[in-house]
Structures are given as structure tokens and as C-alpha cells.
Amino acid sequence: MIKDEGSDWYTKSWPELTAINLIFNNGGQPQTSDLSRTTGEYWWVGQGTGGKWYTSDPDTITEPEYTDTGKLVIHVKSPHSVPKIKYYDSVPSGISTPNAINMTAEKEGWYRFGFNKISSIKAKFTIDGSESAEYFFTNGEWYLENGVLTDFKPKVTSGKSDFREETIYFLMTTRFYDGDTSNNVHCWDDAKAGNLASDPAWRGDFKGLIQKLDYIKALGFSAIWITPIVENASGYDYHGYHALDFTQVDPRLESPNATYQTLINETHARGMKIIQDVVFNHSGNFGEKNIFPLFKKDYTKADTVSNLIKTDPHNLLGSDYDALDGGRQYSRRINAMKEDANDFRHIYHHEKSLGWEDYNVQTGQIAGDCVDLNTENPYVSDYLINAYNRYIDMGVDAFRVDTVKHISRLTFNNVFNPAFQNRGGDDFFMFGEVATRYRQVWNNGNPAISTPFYTWKESKSYPWATREEREASTYQHWQDNANPATQPSSNNHLLDGNNYRQVDYSKKSYMNVIDFPMHWNFKNANDAFNVAVGNDYTYADATWNVMYVDSHDYAPDGAPEGQRFAEPQSVWAENLSLMFTFRGIPTIYYGTEIEFQKGKPIDVGPNAPLSETGRAYFGNHIEGSLTVTDFGKYTNANGAVATTLNHPLAKHIRNLNLIRRNIPALQKGQYSTAGINGGLAFKRRFTDSTTDSFALVTISSSATFNNIPNGTYVDAVTGEAKVVTNGSLSVNVSGKGNLRVFVLTTSKTPAPGKIAESGLTYIK
Template identity: 55%
Template sequence: MKKCFFEKLSLFIMAMFLSVIITESCPINTQVAFAATPNLIIHCKKPADWSKVNIYYYSNNTTVPSWPGTGMTSEGSDWYTYTITGLSDANVIFNDGSGIQVPGAGKPGFAVTTESWYKDGQMYTQNPEQVMIKSIAINSSSSATIGESIVLTSIVTYSDGSEKQEDLNWSISDSTLADLSTNSGKSVSVTALKKGSVTVTASKGMLTTQKTINISEISKNSIKVYFQSPWSTAKIYYWSTVPSVPPISWPGVDMASEGNGWYSYIFNGATSTNLIFNNGSGSKTSDLSRSSGIWYYSNNVWSDKDPRIDTTVPIITASPDSGKIGGTSLEVILTVNDNVDTNPKIYYTIDGTDPIVGDNLYTGSIKITKDTTIKAIAIDNSNNKSKIYTFSYLLGQDVIPPTVTANVPAGRYATAKDVILTVSDNKDSTPKLYFTTNGTAPYINDNYLYKGQAIHVDKFTHIYTITVDEAGNTTENHFIYNIGNTPDNVDFRKETIYFVITPRFYDGDPSNNVHGWDDAQAKNPDTDPAWRGDFLGLTEKLDYIKALGFSAIWVTPPVKNASGYDYHGYHAINFNEIDPRYKTRYDASAEEAYQKFIIAAHSKGLKVIQDIVLNHTSNFGEENLFPLFNRVAPTSLNDTAASSLKNILSPLLPSNYDTLTPALQYSTRINAMKEDSNDPNHIYHHEKSLSWESYSVQTGQIAGDCVDLNTENPTVSKYLVDSYKKYIDMGVDSFRIDTVKHVSRLTFNNEFIPQLKAAGGEGFYMFGEACTRVREVWNHDTPAISVPFYTWKESKNYPWGDRVTNEASTLQNYNDNSSTVGQPTSTNAILNGNTYHIPDYSKKSGLDVIDFPMHWNFANARDAFRVAIDGDSAYNDATWNVTYVDSHDYAPDGAPENQRFSLGQDVWAENLSLIFTFRGIPTILYGSEIEFQKGKPIDVGPNAPLSETGRAYFGDKIQGNVQTTDYGVYSNATGTMADTLNYPLAQHIIRLNRIRRAVPALQMGEYSVQNVTGDGMSFKRRYTDVSSGVDSFALITISGNATFTNIPNGKYVDAVTGQIINVTNGTLKAACSGKGNLRVFVLDEPNNSAPGKIGTDTKYLY
């Protein structure tokens, strides 16, 4: 190969000569600038059959390396690089060091004068594998009418043929004709101002493109419609246009494409029209209509604002918020949320001056060491600017409020107590304490000042305190005392129950509304976040519930929750704390909000049933029992997992937890909770499988958000009992217990029932949900997971003590009860002829149940009646069963089960007539009184807006007020509440409640179907209490006639019609026609008078 050599001496002499010339020609003190040393960067794509790449180069201006040159450095993907220093031009040859070279032997090297790339026999001055922008374009309409805004979207085409939207720079030729919304971004909106023509220019680097938009006037009598099509095309069919136009045939005419799935059509000169959007292939919208103007139709909603144009400003929050700070330094984190832009920018100042967009970009936490005022403004990529937010911080302040203790802890006591309060503070030696003893907030004046005196408590007393220190820090506390022996004679069968999902019932304070983390997926709008209703709202509507005739309110679990969709309360992260999302602006805490509700309910004569969970926690652990996270109160409407869950740096979670995908985060949490190595104390069951009809149904995890607690572990059961005792002390009257079937009855009998009864008294009513979803009493003939099983004590003793012993005993207990043979039976609910007998409760567990078999059969009331009559002997006493038609989980089998009850109104009426007169405690889910959300899916998780499900917000239906004087007795109803109360089913329920409340036999009576014939659902009931002198006997028939024989002679009065029948031969014939109609003939006796006709006739009771 020919090689070139150079004369170094001549080059040296020439360089010296030039140096002398330059030096001599420069004035004294003149600074001479020499060019930087030139470099050439060379890249080579290694041929597939080469094992290495060398570079050999030569130039007229330097010496050359010896052949085969220098090895190049790998830069990945078979690319190699080498920098030739000191040269601005060269010829290069690549070789593999084994005789193969490019260019080939005898050919000159590639001439290069700038950074260059070699690939497949060619040299390039840019990376041939780099995808480059080839062109840019604008996608938009070419016309607009005055007042209309149109969206222009960028289209960037790359050298590989791909297209995407990217930020462009925008300008407009005449801002007097049209207004440009922003100068940069992926899209821009142009609002037409005057008639004419404007040109919009978009540029990126050296590339530019233009779009001419013709602006015309639109007649006041014209209609222009825009449609966001869910299909790949769009047609419009119209009719009855005014003024009339020639008719068109279905499916109509094509609409003009506006890009990005939008289409438009204009009706020139029209003032109104009917129309349908469709795709020409069978898919279509409902019948629509519009009048003059410009309209946009998207997601089944009309708007006169273009939804493509983002006009929503970003929102800034600070953590911590403004206020006094105890420390002398602080890190403030600013967070910005926007409806579209995932990365809006914040600009801020810390000297109290107003921030300027573009100056001092926020990039991380702001560290302050003195009193500071931070001002911040945000801007999104649509150029929407937020207001200026101000966050002021005072450092080194006393921020610790006083604490108050009582010498007698709040709770229940048999005898009177003298309570002395003590207040202390970290700095103030004499903080002030103000109090009341009636549960109302004290005023901050001397009339309410506490002076150290003993407060004598000899009845139910609610001491409400407010303490204030000299720095102005305040604390509110509540000390609630129940004095007297626990009530042993409370009979909850006297009650009827109204069931609410609190956040979906009524909104008393919109300021505490907050989205669930999955609300975006569900598409719940800001106007209807999952967490909307509160205890203040429920309190405001107590008279509505009482007007319906109900005497008890069942609320979903109010404890602190943590999951993406936890508004219902069944995903607890702290059983010992009320969820902070219930706190309103009028409350010092969520606990206070709940306490106020309980007190208000009691003042109305209404009992409170709290839904509790013993079986599981959320998959984020439990703050006290198995701490993984702390769930903090939300700071804005848009609560997120990142802002509300604080990782407590548990060693059970990886250090990079926050950067993992949601799926991996979930698996790491489950691994922490269900592996022996991570949960050596066995707080949770570690069963990995689940079979619905085997023992694993009590040890496995029933759902992703429900991690199964090891309730056989004494640590777990004690914590649960201690947590729930707190709510008994607050005044809760009853517990509904969730997922009972998933906890062993043995655990209930040894732990939960006796301990909770000890806290609330033997009369404390508890009923459990054993969700069996079968039409028979026995769940697949397996007693241990069947509804009646939980009403009984154990028939034998099992070892009980530590976790391992308890686990072995519960398994044995399950196996011992695998057959219906030998299960106990009872006649406690059945009359002895016509005679009431004292029930035998010696084998009663103390836990009652929701009557799931009846519930599952309520597609037909007669089926529900049959399963009860045939199966009631399996319960210890079925008169204590809670009965309902549908719930927040299910409708009856075949109704169908996944929808709010969708059968006829008369079916509803007949079912209600049965549950209000037959044995059991009748219950309805909120809204059933008006067939609310009839036929809508009850629960689909975050896969549809709540407004489209059975758990929709009910508040719009109960706006207004009502005055009540008794249960079901009201006047002066106003607003939509008046319409709701007048609904036929509501009136039916009101009258049924009043009838049941007037007849003790319908509340607590045993029943019999002996000596009863006819075509109705007919039975007799009696309740006798010698101590109180009550003896109530009633004959009932529903939806048909009945003949009762061998009954006591005497005067019978129907509570529905007032009809009187004097029985002299032991037989009464009751005539009753109409589905859901009812007769209740009550025996009138000297000391137990029949009430006569109760209420006025309604659609179904007459």
C-alpha cells in the first residue's frame, strides 16, 4: 500500500516564520486570539463479519500512524468512534486488522472535513440511523365563523415515516382578525374575531409550514354542530329543520372532518333541527336537537364551549401549607396539578414579590431558614396561567397545642364518677380550658372557663373541651361517659333500618369533597367525586329518614381507608381512627364529625349501626397492627396515592418502591404481608389460594384490596376488639359485621362476641353478613360457611390460647361441621299453636345474621317466604334476622343480582309488605324508596362513573326540609325531598313502618302458618311479655285471601282498612286483593287495644 510521509523540518521552519511575522506586526499590549486545536470525530458501523475496527488516516498536514492504524472505541450497537486531534481534514481507511479494508486496497481513503459516519460503504455527515424530522404540517379546519374557536394541531413527520404531535412555535399574520391562544405547544386554538383571512405559521428549527383560515360571518339563524365521533367516520341525519329543508334518507350525509376524530356540519339559515349522529353502519346516538348557535357534542354531552380547547388553569399546593412552624428550617414542596398537562411549570419568588413566568423555575423543594413568603404561579402547555399563590411561613414558633387528660377515662361505668380535667402545655404554664357537658362547643369566655372543679357525671354526659395557650394554639377534645349498667333488655327487633353509603348520600360540606385515586379511571367528574357525602350531610337529613318511618341508620365503615376506590369503607388501614375525609370545616377532627352525628341521631330517637370489618385490611397494611404506610388527610380535591400515602420506610418494602409500576408495588406489598419471612408474627393469613366452598375461604384473600387478617392470632383479635370498643363508647348502638363467613365461628364465639358484648352489654345487637348466594339455607350443604351456623354456640370445647393452638382448633371446628347432620335446631321463632313461648337462648351465640337465603329469593316474595318457613328451624331465633330485598352488593338472584332491583314496582311493594310484617328486622338501601337507579349495575368498581351505578349520589333527590313529629309522621316537606317522600314506594314504606311500630307482634312476635289457608302469603304472629303486660296477637295475609282457624275468639281490627271482624267460632276470613296489598287483623283486648286503621290508603295498601 502506498503511504504518504511529510517533511517535519520544513513545517517547523514555516511555522516559526509565520510566528515571527505575526508577532512583529502586532502592536504592544494587543491580545492575539489563536484558533482552538481542530478535531475530527469519526464513527464507523462495524461490518457484520469483522471482529474489530481499526482506523488509519493520512493528511498533507501531519504524520500518519503506522498501518493498520489505531483501534476504534465501541459506542454500542456495533458503532465505533475515534477522534483525530489536530486536523481539520483527513483521509480515513477502516480495516479489521486481518487484511480486509474499506475503501479497498489501492483506493484513496474517505475524505472527511467534519464529524462523519461510515455505514455500508458510504460516509455521511449525520448519523444515518438517527430518525430525523422530515416535515411538519398543521391539522385543522380551513374555515371558521366569527366567535368560533378552532383547534390547530401539529403533525411532525420523521424520516422513518412515523408521525406524532410535538411542540411547535406558532404565529399569526393578523391578530386583529383572529386571536392565537399560545405561541408554543402541540396545539393552539384560533378564535375568529372579524371577517377575513389569516395565515397561521408553525415552525420547528429550520422547518416551517402555514395554514390559511378563512373567517366568515355566521347568520344568527344558523346552526353549526361539531361531533367527536367514537367511530372512524361520522354521518348526520336530520329532520324537522326550521325553516324546512329537503328531507334526506337514512343514514344521512357525511360530516366534514376536523381532524382528531372531530367532524362538523352547518345548517345555514336554520333556527332549530332534530338530528342523529351515526357511522352509517348501525351505530348511532340517541335522538338529539339543537337551536341556533355553535355546538359541540362529546361523550353524550352538548356544550357551547369547545372541549378541545384547554382553558383550565393549573392549581398549586404546598406541603406543608402556610402557617407557623416549630423548627428553624423547613423544606417546602410545591405541587401543581393540571387537567391536561402532566408537567406544568411553576415559577416562584421567596422575597414576597410577584413571580414572573419564565423567571426562577421551580425544580425541587425550597429550603428556608427564616420567616418567608413564597409566591408561585403555574403555566401549562396551553398557556393557561394560574392565579398567584401565596404561602407564608413563620419559623421557630410554638405550634404544640395544649393537652387535656381526664382522671376518669371516657367510657361506660356502672356508677357515677367525678371527672377532673388536667391541662398542660409545652411552654404556657397556665393554658386556658373551656368546656360544656352537653356536647355543644363551648364559647371562649369566662362563662365556660374550667377552674379545676370536679364534674359530677351520673348519666350520659358529653364533655366538650377547647384549650388555648398563649401562642393561640387550640385543642378540642371530647370525653363521653355512659353511666349505669350496660343495657341487657334492649330489643333491636323493634327497629327498622335505613342503610346508607355515607359518601354517596348527602353532601353537608362541599369543601371536604375529594376524589378517590381511581376516580379518573372511573371518569367521576369534579362535581361528583367518590367522597362526596359526609356525616354533616347525613345529620342534616335525619328528619328525612325519620319521616320515612325508620328508627335506625346503618352506615358503611367510617374507619380510615386506603385503596384506589375506598369510599365505601371496607379497605381499612386504621381501625382505630375515623377516616379524615369525613372531617368538615366545622369539625376539629373526623372523630368529632362522627361523634356529632351519633349525638344528633340519638336526639332524634334514631339508633346508629356501624358497619365493621374483622376479616381483612387494605393491601397497604394497618397503621398500628402492620405499619407499611401512614395515610394522611387529603389537601385538595385531587387526592393521589403519592400525596396521601407516606411510606414509613418499612424494611419490608424496597428502597425504590416509589419508582415501581403499580403492579410491582402491589406485589411487593402482598409479599410483605403474606410471606412467613416478612410477617413472622402472622398478623395475616399466609394462605395463597382460595376456594369458596372449603376451609381456605376463611384463611385466603377474598379480593385484591382485602388482605386476610389472622383473626386466630390473639394480637390481632385483641387489637380489633380494642379498636371497636372505642365506637361503642362513642354511643354506637349496634354493629353490622362484614364478611362473617370468612372468619371461623369458633373465633367469634371465643373472641369477638363475648368481648364486644362485654363492652356494649348483652343487649348490644350485632348481625353478620354471611354472603352465601344460594337459594337454600345450607350453603352447598356445608354448615360451617352457612348463614344460620353463626347464630349458635359451639357444641363442644376446643383448645384455645395461642395462635398455633387457635389455628388448629378452627380447622378442626370446620371439619367437625362439614355435614348438616347433627346440626342443632330451634323452635324459638315458632308459636306453639297460638301461644307465645319464652325462647331458649342457652345455645345462642349472641351473633345474629342477615337473612341471605331470603334476600337471594326475593325476585319472588313467595319464594322468599317459602325458604324462611322451610329453614327457620336452622337458626337459633330467626326473629332476629335482618331482612332486605337488595343491598349495596347484590339484588336477588334472577332480578338480576348485579343490578339495583329492576323488577316491577308491584314486586317491590309485595316484598316490602312481607319483610315489614314477617319475622325479622326490615332494612332498605338508600334510594329504594323511589327505585333509585333501577336496573343500573350496582357496583362495577372504577370502570364507570358512580352516577351510572347503583351507588350514585342521592343528595339531589332529598334537597329541602321536612318536619317530623314521630316515625313516619311529618309535615311541611319542601324541595325534591317532598317529591321523594310522595313517591308510591316511599308512601308504602312509610305506612308499613307505622303499622309495624304500632303492633308489637309484628316486631318481636313468633309466627305460625298452622291452621292458615288461602291464596296469599299468610301467617299469624304473637308476642307476650308478662312483665310489661304486653300481649299482641295479629293475623296477616299478603297479596291474597286467607282463612285462619282455631284462633282465639274476640274482636279483630285491621290496621290497613280499619275493618272489624268479631270472631265467635275460632275462624276469621280475611279478604285481600292486589299485589302487595295487606291485611293485619289485630286482636283487640282490654289492656292491649288494637290500634285501628293506621295511616291513609296508598297505591298498594288500601
Template identity: 50%
Template sequence: MTARFADGDSANNRGGSQHVKSGNAANDDPMFRGDFQGLIDKLDYIKGLGFSAIWITPVVLNRSDYDFHGYHGWDFYRVDPRLESPGASYQELINAAHGKGIKIFQDVVYNHSSRWGAKGLFTPTVYGVRDEQWKWMYSKQEPGRSYDPMVEHAGNDPELTPAQNALAKGRPYNGDVWSTAVPAGNQCLRWGTPNGRSPEGYTLYDCQWPSPTNKLFPADLYHQCWIGNWEGEDSRSCWLHEDLADFNTENPRVQQYLIDVYNKYIDMGVDGFRVDTAVHIPRVTWNRRFLPAIQAHAVAKHGAKGKDFYVFGEVAAFVNDKWNRGSVNHSAQFFTWKERKEYSPDDVRAAIEQYDYEQLLGTGNQPTSDNAFLRGNSYHTPDHSKFSGMNVIDMRMHMNFGDASNAFHNGKDSDDSYNDATYNVVYVDSHDYGPNKSNTRYTGGTDAWAENMSLMWTFRGIPTLYYGSEIEFQKGARIDCGPTCPLATTGRAYYGGHLEGSVTATDFGVVGSASGPVATTLSKPLVKHVQRLNQIRRAVPALQKGQYSTEGVTGNMAFKRRYTAGGVDSFALVTVSSGATFTGVPNGRYTDVVTGDVKTVSNGTLTASVSGAGNLRAYVLDLPGNPAPGKVGATGPYLR
């Protein structure tokens, strides 16, 4: 979460109208605190941990009053100036990260906009524009920067009515100063009728706040209903929340608006998109419109490199089972597949047809794949011909990550239903939830964290860490309580205090020098653990990209992995936290990357002994032209 990670420029800090009421003011902790300058300053910390990519929260300008997390976009073409500063624009962050070999994955939203509407598509005229509420965004204008006209050019905004401009220009805000002009063509009934009080103490009025049913939004551009069933068709075509105005993503004008918006960020050089609320857009719309557009533009802009543009979606299936309450249309793996029949050329009709067709077929008639699995001990070229272009967050493993063993045994049996589970993004907790939809940051203990990490870094998928977990930051704290309590008491507390000082990375997972509080942070046991895990993963291609199998393997969390392509042939036998026996494996010389122990197999059987939560063994086979790397990294608190 960029706004909570590291504060490189205090001049762009902003607390919002909830600054005092939330308790943040008492902690001198504005919600917009971290910024791109802070990220640039601490890229060596991230690289020193061993990470080669950063997934950052959305960057577009939002007007929501408490949106430091960035999901309420209003001007999608502009980067939020509370994140930028001179010399640290978004483009400069991208360039700086690339200069260190680090990728940037941008969190993007196709499903909705926020307060109010989306600039350049449609912004409704509401009853009363509270310009004074937005003066907190900037204290003064700075040369060379663009500003929100609703804030800085009050009284001269061509998008507002003359009455609204007059109001903004000539009268101070006292909590109940409103425009009374009824806009031409207004469809909202009871214009300006008082309708209660807000939690902040403002008088509320009809037609002041857009909703799907009050006719402030046109039906061709925005949906006109609330979600009633989160596993129903309406979850793909109705509003999630009163401040998340749901795009009609089946409308060609909306589609082109979103395609053009996000092409801009592809042009800037971001390396991929994490797609927010992907489940709330029909798969057929993704497959027809948005995913092909992303792929085509990435290749057109960046050539062959553009083929690697990585897209992974949030399909929030908060269940421990393989399918989301029996609904394939709401299950994560469903979104990794192309459509398997033709639907109406009309996107609205096609969305309904696709939903009905797949629901009728049900969970027992979905496509399957062995792209994640070895065939015996052999790697095979994966068949991605039916891949949609969208990978996904592994929600099932996330939900089951109360402990590593549970995640392993209750996660991998879904792998035949993804197009290719080796591309799943795997994490224990996030900025939203802990395992099993816990609303607190993970509190399983240091040993459990080490074990979780050891599994994620060696098993299939892409290991991902919510920053701070490397020191168990805010463990047990409520992840989010909005403006009703200070951020400092939550899982979204400011992290930068642990990063003060200087740090220089000499390689991924290798710190050359560090001083100040960040040196103390880097000395923590889980930091040492994740550094070595990243070193090991980088040294063994099978652990990065390999297919896996548990055939012939005994042990609680044990598996074999192989990757063979482009002159690389890497084969590894892995067991986490406890010993295992591998039978039917190739004969030859194996070396453990953790201890350097060498075993020569002549009868197809290797037995690995290991104990201690988070400890592991990964025996790598010497192959022609692909020797085992030997011991990788230094013995640490868990890998020993």
C-alpha cells in the same frame, strides 16, 4: 353508603386518582361526596319514612384508591376525614341520630385491612411509597384536625425510611419515582424488579404491592395464602383479594388490636355492628374472642342498655337452598349458635377442629330451635341459652326475593336452623347485590316492590331498605363497576339530588312539612307505602317481635303472629296480596289495621279478603289490657 347519600359539606369531597378516568369528573361527581353532615341534615327524611335505625358503611380511615364504600380500613382508630367536617364529626352524627330516636349500626371489618397493613398493628415497608397519589385527600390542612402523615407530612414521617422521606420531600412524582432502599430484615425477593404496568399506566415492581406470598407481611399477624375453595377451610384463613390483607384472627395480638379498636366505637355510643365478611373468620374464634368482648364492653360501658347491643353478620351464602352447598361452616344460620363441644385451647388448632367436627356431622345434625315459632296460638319465652351473640343477614330470603311469594315459601323453611330467626335482617337488595346475586338494582316493578315491602314489614325479621329503593332509584342499573364507568350510571349513583330542600318529621313515618325536591320524593307511591308500613309495624308489637305460625292458615302469603311479654299481649292474623282463612284461632273481636274492618270470631275461624299486589290485611285481636289499635295511618296507593 354515607359517601353517596347526601353531601352536606362539599369541602371534604374527594375524587381520587381515578376521578377523570372513571368518568366521574365529567359529571362533577367525586366518589367521596356524601358525608356525616349530609346524614345529619337528612335525619328527618329517614325518620319521616318511619325508620328507627341506620346501618352505615364503615367509617374508618382507608387508603384504598377507590374505597368510598369503606371496606379497606388502614387506620382503624381514626374516622375517615372525607366523611367528617366541622360540626359534623362521627360523634356528632351519633348524638344527632340519638336525639331523634334513631339508632346507628356501624359496619365493621374484623377479617382484613388494606393498603397497606393496619396502623398500630403492622404496616409493611413496600418498594416505593407514592406519596403524591394521596395529595387528593386534602387540599390544605385545617386547624384542629389530624392528618395522614403519608399525605400531609411527606418527608417527615417517622414510620418511613430516611430514603423514602427524602424521596417524598424533595422530588416531584412523575409516575415512576421510587425508593430504592432495601429495608432491614426484608423477606421479599426480587426487591424493586420491574414487573409490568398497572391499568392506570404505572410501572409495577416486585415488593411494591403486598400479597400473602411475597413475605411483606409477618405470618403471625397476617395469613399467608389465597383462598382456593370458597366453601373450604381455607376461606376462613386466606386472602379474599390482593388489597384485603387477611388478619390472622387466631393470634392474640391481632385479637386484642381489633377488640380495642371497636371498643372505641362502642364507647362513642353506636347501637350495634354489622359485621362484614363474618364467614371468613372461624365461628369458634367469634364465639371465644370477639363476640364475648363486644358484649362485655357494651354492658360495662352502657349498663343494662348494653345488653341490647345488636350484632348481625354478613355470611355471604349466595345459594337458594337451606345450607350453603352442603357446608355448614359457610351457612348463615351456623353463626347464630354457640359451640357444642370443647376444642383445643390453641385458637389455630381449635379452628381446624371445629371445622372438621361440624363438617363431619353435616347439615342433618345441626341444632334446631322453635324460637321463631308459636306453639299453637301461644307465644313462648325464647331460649337463647345457645345463642352465639351474632345474628345474621337473611341471605336465603335475599336470594329468593325475585318476588315476595318466592321469598316467603323458600325462606321460612330455614327458620328452625337459626337460633332465633325473628332477629334476622331481611332485605331485597343491598349495596352489593340484588336477589339471586343479581348485579343490578332491583327491577321487578313498583307493584313487586310494594309486595316485597308488605311481606318484610309484617313477617318475622327486621325489615331493611337500601336507600333509594323507596323511589326505585337506579332500577336496572349495574350496582357497581368500580372505576371503569361513572358512578352516576350505577346503583351507587349520588342520591342527594332527590333530598334537596327541607323536611321536618313530626314522628316516625309522619312528615310535618317538606319543600323542594325532597317533597317530590316524599310524594312517591312507595314512599307513602313504606311510611304506612312503618306506622303499622310500630303500632302492633306482634309484627315487631312476634313468633309466627302457618298452622291452620290457608292463603299464599298468610300467617299468624303473637308477642307476649312484659304486660304486652299482641296477636295478629296477616295475609299479603290475596285472601286467607285462619282456623283454630282465639275467639274474640279482631280489627284490621289497614281498613278498620271489625270481625267477631265465635267459631275459631276468620276469613280475610284482600286483593292487589302489596295490599294486606292484619287483623289484631282485642285482648285484656291490649286493645287492637284500629285503623293505622291513611289509606294509600297500596294499603287500602
């Protein structure tokens, strides 16, 4: 029971715990949001979803040192009326107002009120005629929306809801652009890798990315996918996949006035979206600071393994840990995290083996720096949900989910998918990496670890109350889904003749996927196209698939897979022409626009300098400036960035973005190859209450489209118009990567006319 201490204070302690999730309720509504704490003593002041934690008794807070630079700003969201503020009990000056006064309007329904010479104050607000609970504010900026008080501005979106309208530029933040040299840090293994003093692994940062958002927009991209941003710890953690603390942004990415929140706000200010790479499957091998504390970082000292602060409240590492060599220290950490006697709360899976095609691919440890979290443990999954909810609240528009096939689909459908759909809303986009690395859709004949499998809801329920039940159920779920012949199918991607089909999402999960079968076949466009056309029925709706040719991990099979795409430039151009006109969401990895590091190994760990790999620093190629006027439109480019934007592939990508952005059928349309004589040729259509967009596409060769609607078709490449009266249209095109996109003028959506620029290498 909670103990009554008097003066409206109540106390409860848990001496046996190091972390906890909790909710306060006064016996009625509203209760608090989901809260969490780690070892320590805390005071919570608040009512309902509004409130604040303190690390000392706020009733006895000593008067802070007064400074003229003190600043406290309160922002309140009130869409329907001007809010009023009533403030009192300030420190140090004791100011108050007897009556509520109006706040000052900002933008988008926000209002502000600022104090220049106080360090704390209490306030209530009148919003739409109702008085709020009391809030206590300290120095800084605060945002109050719908009763929720945060120290960051709540979610602001770019206004568009269907993520198929976007195209994605994927980058590794630390290797993209360095805007602040003061936060550059060498990884512990940089010396082993041979990275020069001038090229530390932690080099690019949020400040640099903010400075180059206009470059990405000039290429025509509307969404940016960045590698994980949470605090990391490992010998080579510049990529962000070795988490130490899922709740904190890694400070090596941030700068004064260039925080993660700043990046999100700046991205949205340009009408763009931010995709955060997230990891649920594993932490690094130094524990997780909040749910399995072993270490924390000391940022007052050099970032070295010896300067980690050992916390280890249960002495799992042993008193002689510091005297051990690195190999034995690693073994101690793994034993702490994976032995039943040590990890008695089962934060991690304790499986010692790993078979890539066996069930233990979802319970085993996939790499030395990736220790498998027990996502079937409610304590773990709840912690991860609460940690990542913060980033949704900050305004992140989408999650790219790492290592999806290493977690059961049942866990996603029962836990993660509904949680993030609830927090982010139906417009929040999630897509996962199901790294199958097979040319076939079914991963070695095993549906449960295959790409399309994760796009479906469950067809039956399983026991799910306790950790033990969840672990047993995921194993049973694996066994129940061993046969590809029993898997569901869909025609949501297919036109009904020439008409847009009414989609059925009753069985579609909230998880979309990277199209790994296409990726693995993208050594050439024909192979990628054929695997999609022949197997798209296995997805709940393949028009939501995210497509790329290569990434920070792999190139297509035989390209070869371990190198940045090494095929001739014309092959790149043809692949891109398909990717930007076919179903799905096109994505490129940073540098594709200039064939950056072509043929170099993508990732060899700390066994070669990053400058000799596909993860080299890109910043030298985008120095200079430009003025962006719209997506894919810019002027006044100078310096290296002008040269980069003039590369044949950069021009090709920019024009493909312009074409796709102006034709809804290419963004959200279903497709069909019926009645078409040609190679890479297809028709697409998207129809809703305000739009009817129909397009015919052929790539690299001529095609004839039969049994199509009569009417006037206009090519987006040349501007040529053709009037169809007999249901047939023949299109002549030659040159690898060249294309024609003939768009039908309909009563709702006229053809946009000529979009592509003249003088291009591949689009002619």
C-alpha cells in the same frame, strides 16, 4: 422489669416492637383499661381507669402560648348527686380553688365546669361523697364517667333495648347527601371510572347525613346503617371497606362541628339508633397503620397514591419501591404482608389460594384490596377489639359485621362476640353478613359457611391459648361441622298453637345474621316466604334475622343479582309488605323508596361512572326541607324531598313502618302458618309482662284463619272490626302488595285501630 426513674416515674421500652397493647397495674386495684401504642415515646399519667397519654414529659411541659380563645370544658356524669370540682395548677394563670365547688347541671345526670382563659389544669372531683383520682386536662372538651376520661361523650342510647323494634335504612355515606363540599375528594381511580369533577366518589359526608336524618325519620325508620367509617386507603375506597387505620375515623367524612360523634349524638337526639358497618376479616393492601405499618396519609397534600408517606420500619418494600410501576408495587406490598419471612408476627394469613367452598375461604384473600387478617392471632384480634370498643364507647348501638363467613365461627364465639357483648351490654346488637348466595339454607351443603350456622354457640371446646392452637382449632372446627344433619335446631321462632312460646337462648350466640337465603329468593315474595317457613328451624331464633331485598352488593338471584332490583314496582310492593310484617328486622337500601337506579349495575368498581350504577349520588332527590313530628309523620315538605316522599313506594314504606311500629306482634312476635288457608298468610304473637299482641296477616290474596282465639279483631289497614266466636276468621284482600293486618284486642294490648292512610297505590 420496669425501671424506677425517680419522682414517681417508671419506664419500660420495647425496641423490637412497632405496636403494643398493655395494661398498667400498681400491684393492686384498679388497673387501667386496655391501652395501645405504636412506635414512639410516651408518658402515661393516671390512676386506675382514669388517665391520659402524653408525647412529652408532662412535668416539663412548656407554657403554651396564651390566647383569649382558649377554652376548656369538663363534663362529669353523676346520676345521684351534684358533683364538686377542686382545681389547681392551671396554665398560664395559676388559678386554683381551696375548696371543692358545685358543678352546673346539664341533662341526663351530666354536670359541667368551664374555663375560658387557661390551656391546662389539674382537678379532682367529689362524686357521691367520694373523691376521685387526680386528672390533668388540656384545651378541649372532656367527659368523665365511672372513672373513665374521654374526649368524646360516652355512650347515649335511644332508650329502647330490643332491636327487633327497629327498622333499618341502609346507606352509603359518601353517596347519600353532601353537606360540606370542602371535604369532597376524588378517589385515585375516579378518572379511570369516568366520575365527573362535580361527582367525586367521596361526596356525601356526616354533615349531609345529619341534615337528612329527619328525612329518614319521616319515612318511619328508627335505625340507620352506615358503611364503614374508619380511615381507608385504596384506589377506590369511598365505600370504607379498605382500612388503613381501624382506630381513626376517615377525615373525608367529617367537617368542623360535624364529626362522627356529632352524628351519633344527633341520631340519638331523634330517638334513633346508629349501626356501624365493621370489618374484622381484612385490611386494605397498604398495610394497617398500627399493627403492620407500611404507609400513612399526608392530609396536607392532595389525596393521591404518590402522596402517601411510606413508613415501612423494617424496609419490607425495598429501597427501589418508589421507582416501580403500580403492578410491581402491589406485588411488593402483598409479599410484605403474606410471606412468612416478612410478616414474621403473622398479622395476616399467608394462604395464597382461595376456594369459595373450601376451608381456605376463611384464610385466603378474597379480593386484591382485601388482605386477610389473621384473626386467630391474639395480637390481631385484641387490636381489633380495642379499636372497635372506642366506637361502642362513643354510643354506636349496633355493628353490622362484614364478610363473616370468611372468619371461623369458633373465632367469633371465643373472641369477638363475648368482647363486644361485654363492652356494649346485652342490648348491643350485632348482625353479620354471611354471603352465601344460595337459594338453599345450607351453602352448597357446607354448614360452616352457611348463614344459620353463625347464630349458634359452640357445643364443645377447643384448644385456644396460642395462635398456633387457634389456627389448628379453627381447621378442626371446620371439619367437625361438615354435615348439615348434625346441626342444632330451634323452635324459638314458632308459636305454640296460638300462644307465645318460652324461648330458649341457652345455645344462641351473640351473632345475628342477615337473612341471605331470603335475600337470594326475594325475586318474589312467595319464594322468600317459603324458604323461611321451611328452614327457620336452622337458626337459633329467626325473629332476629335482618331482612333486605337488595343491597350495595347484590340483588336477589335471577332479579338479576348484579342490578338494582329490576322487577315491576308491584313486586317491590309485595316484597316490602312481607318484609315489614313477617318475622325479622326489615331493611331497605337507600333509594328503594323511589326505585332509584332501577336495573342499573350495582357495583362495577372503577369501570364505569358511579352515576351509572346503583351507587349513584342520591342527594338531588332529597334537596329541600320538611318538619318531622314523629316516626313516619311530617309536615311542610318542599322541594325535591316532597316529590320523593310522594312516590308510591315511599308512601308504601312509610305506612308499613307506621303499621309495624304500632303492633308489637309484628316487631318481636313468633309466627305460625298452622290452620291457615291462604298464600302469604300467617299469624304472629308477642307476650311479656306488659304486652299481649296477636295479629293475623295476609298479603296480596284472601285467607281464612282457623283455630284462632275468639274476640274482637280490628284491621290496621281499613279499621274494619270483626268479632270471632267460632275460632275462624275469613279475610278478603286483592291487589299485589295489598294486605290486611287484623289485630286482636287483648286485656293487655288493645288493637290500635286504623293506621294506614287512605289513597295509597298498594295498601287499599
